[in-house]
Amino acid sequence: MPELLAGARRRPPRPTPAAVPAGGIAAAAPAAQDRAPAAGLAAPSQRRTAPAAPVQPVIEEGDVELPALGWMWRAGTSSGGGNEGDAADGAASRPMPTAAATVANLYEDRIKAKKSLGQNFMMDDAILRDIVAAAAVGPGDLVLEVGPGTGNLTKHLLSAGARVTAVEKDDTLYARLGQEYEQVPELQLVLGDAVKVGLEGIIRHMPKRVKVVANLPYNITKDLMTLLLPLGSLVSDLHIMIQHEAGERLTERTPGGREWRAANIRTLFYCRPKYRFRISRLKYDPVPGVDGALVTFALRPPAARLPVPSEQGLLELVDKAFSERRKKMRNSLTPLYSSPEVESALAACGLNVDARAQDLTLEQFVALAWQLHRQRVAELGLSGAAGGGRAGRGRDERGPRREPRDERGPRREARGAQEEEEE
Numbered sequence: 001m002p003e004l005l006a007g008a009r010r011r012p013p014r015p016t017p018a019a020v021p022a023g024g025i026a027a028a029a030p031a032a033q034d035r036a037p038a039a040g041l042a043a044p045s046q047r048r049t050a051p052a053a054p055v056q057p058v059i060e061e062g063d064v065e066l067p068a069l070g071w072m073w074r075a076g077t078s079s080g081g082g083n084e085g086d087a088a089d090g091a092a093s094r095p096m097p098t099a100a101a102t103v104a105n106l107y108e109d110r111i112k113a114k115k116s117l118g119q120n121f122m123m124d125d126a127i128l129r130d131i132v133a134a135a136a137v138g139p140g141d142l143v144l145e146v147g148p149g150t151g152n153l154t155k156h157l158l159s160a161g162a163r164v165t166a167v168e169k170d171d172t173l174y175a176r177l178g179q180e181y182e183q184v185p186e187l188q189l190v191l192g193d194a195v196k197v198g199l200e201g202i203i204r205h206m207p208k209r210v211k212v213v214a215n216l217p218y219n220i221t222k223d224l225m226t227l228l229l230p231l232g233s234l235v236s237d238l239h240i241m242i243q244h245e246a247g248e249r250l251t252e253r254t255p256g257g258r259e260w261r262a263a264n265i266r267t268l269f270y271c272r273p274k275y276r277f278r279i280s281r282l283k284y285d286p287v288p289g290v291d292g293a294l295v296t297f298a299l300r301p302p303a304a305r306l307p308v309p310s311e312q313g314l315l316e317l318v319d320k321a322f323s324e325r326r327k328k329m330r331n332s333l334t335p336l337y338s339s340p341e342v343e344s345a346l347a348a349c350g351l352n353v354d355a356r357a358q359d360l361t362l363e364q365f366v367a368l369a370w371q372l373h374r375q376r377v378a379e380l381g382l383s384g385a386a387g388g389g390r391a392g393r394g395r396d397e398r399g400p401r402r403e404p405r406d407e408r409g410p411r412r413e414a415r416g417a418q419e420e421e422e423e
């Protein structure tokens with residue numbers, strides 16, 4: 001890859017593996033972990049002081065205009081860590097390498113991209129800068145990055161003034177980043193699988209809602225979304241690079257098409273999705289089989305979601321309805337409700353009794369969930385008064401299982417989530 005090597009004018013120091021267990025949090029400079037605590041980053045025992053780091057004016061390397069991270073490459077940004085001597089050794093004048101140069105350095109050090117970890121590295125600093133701008137990352141923001149890998153996105157986030165907590169599964173890249181950014185207290189590195197490491201616990205320690213910004217390994221997109229979308233009280237928005245087709249699917253707003261799935265209903269319930277821009281596959285290395293896209297999900301805090309009798313009940317209803325999408329809902333929902341129950345609820349909601357899952361909007365699913373809930377409550381009330389009834393026949397055990405949080409019914413059916421987006 002000669003064009004990459006041409007850009008690799010300077011190399012970061014060769015890292016040594018860090019002695020941090022999987023799932024453990026390490027500041028980028030583990031040696032400095034015991035300094036005075038800084039607000040909100042990681043667990044109290046792992047907090048560190050972060051001296052205000054002045055962001056330098058823009059500099060250029062080659063044809064790529066880069067935000068200057070002089071402070072990252074200069075000695076002495078954090079005191080007392082014992083590494084000043086090393087860092088001063090040539091680091092002070094080093095400009096930030098381009099994304100392409102950083103990747104070239106990896107290859108030069110015989111570190112290969114791992115397909116199993118979805119390692120398609122972003123090579124274009126202009127795109128990375130556009131992502132940070134689209135995410136409106138600014139000074140004081142707290143950012144969770146999943147899969148920092150090369151650190152190429154990370155340094156643009158830091159350069160925008162954010163404090164970054166980054167979870168990396170690849171221990172080689174984790175160790176390399178740890179060494180390269182050891183003088184950067186604004187970066188906290190976590191070694192582990194982002195899906196299993198307990199992200200909610202990590203985010204919960206932060207003093208305000210965080211942004212998630214990531215060039216995701218494609219194979220964890222679904223699991224990570226399932227994990228993060230309900231965290232609207234802790235996370236403000238997700239800005240993720242995913243496959244273009246998946247991005248289009250997840251930001252779909254109109255029912256009726258073949259691509260309208262349970263994931264769309266779930267997504268709209270928890271957030272406002274937006275397709276931002278397409279990214280050519282040629283901007284990654286290795287080049288993947290499909291283009292990428294930046295997609296934004298602005299999460300709703302729980303109080304801003306449509307009221308439902310039970311969140312789990314709604315998700316269960318939606319999943320079941322879509323599980324056999326060719327079937328009419330009065331048939332697909334039979335594991336939860338009898339056909340007459342579904343028909344009568346659809347009719348009471350003003351919906352076609354022959355409706356299939358793909359015909360319904362989020363608001364219509366919510367209305368249906370309320371109607372089925374009311375029917376169940378009424379039925380239970382009646383059968384309770386009669387001293388028996390269906391509960392005794394077992395059918396009710398299969399209905400929505402959670403107790404209703406709120407029996408007042410859908411207050412915002414007429415002004416639903418999609419309408420809100422237009423404001």
Ligand SMILES: C[S@@+](CC[C@H](N)C(=O)[O-])C[C@H]1O[C@@H](n2cnc3c(N)ncnc32)[C@H](O)[C@@H]1O
Pocket residue numbers: 117118119120121122123146147148149150151152153154167168169170173192193194195215216217218220
């Ligand atoms: C597409 S690369 C992105 C690398 C870099 N951020 C960039 O933009 O070039 C995905 C990164 O996620 C990491 N990764 C893969 N699976 C992961 C997981 N389950 N948890 C955390 N990181 C993961 C990979 O090792 C890799 O560094």
